[in-house]
Amino acid sequence: MLKRMILPLIFGLGGAAILAALGTWQVQRLQWKEGVLAEMRAELGGDPVALPASPQEAVHNYLPVRVTGEIQPGGLHFLTTRKGMGPGYRVVSVFETADGRRVMLDRGFLRETDKSRDLGARDVAVTGNLHWPDEYDESFTPDPDIDRNIWFARQVGPMADYLGTEPLLVVARRTEGGDPAITPWPVDTSGIPNDHLQYAVTWFSLMVLWLGMTAYLLWRIRRRTV
Structure with a gap:
């Protein structure tokens, strides 16, 4: 046995x-x-600093920053949906800082019904984080519909080339003087599995x-x- x-x-x-x-x-x-x-x-919620002179993704991703300047008219609309708010767009606009730098500002979420809203220029102060999103998949992400201004993934390099800015994205956590139709959608850890x-x-x-x-x-x- x-x-x-x-x-x-x-x-x-x-x-x-x-x-x-x-x-x-x-x-x-x-x-x-x-x-x-x-x-x-801890890093995301730290004390904000000025924009670094030579930002690098490996060093400055998630860095808290505070910038003042003017949001330029228009912007790129990234198709998305937000829990509790429904379908809409992330709005990424050109932001000209008080010292003359042109960077990109992810202003937050805009409802689909407000897509035609005039998002004109305005002076603001923004507290947010530098970010290099990893959203693009060559096999699955559609090309942007330029005519309708509908994009499907945030890519710092291509966005900067299209908008004529530094390859630098500030994702707003709080905007003083911003458009009330846009709700900030800050960087957080909720999307990390x-x-x-x-x-x-x-x-x-x-x-x-x-x-x-x-x-x-x-x-x-x-x-x-x-």
Whole structure:
């Protein structure tokens, strides 16, 4: 009887050990991801500074900044939807700072019904964060409809080329003097997936199921040999 049971026992314990290791790895990944998100939240909500002279994505992504100047007329409309507000657009406009720099300002969310609204020039003070969004997928993102001013993904380089600005995007967190029809949509961590807890639960559940199946198999073998 023992000879018939030893192979299923080894196979069962080995499989359970592998599943336990995968679950433990996901717990470690969860702790790492929560640390990263905590650092991001702290950085996003930090004290704003002036625009850096030579911004770099690797160094300045999420940097809190405060700028004053004038929003230029018009802007790019990025098709989207916002929970609780329905369909609409992110509005990215040219922003000319008080010291003469031309950068891009993601002003926030504009309802679809307000698309034709006059978003004329105005002097404002903006508190926000520098951001280089990663939204474009060459296989799935449609080309922009230039005639209707409908875009589908924010890309700092192409946007800057089209608008004639520095390749620098400020995503508004708060705008003093802005158009009330546009609601700021600041950078946050809500869109960053953190599914490691669910993965850990899945692996540990499979481990328990695997051990249960192993115990059942050993019981069946023992019954046949008694």
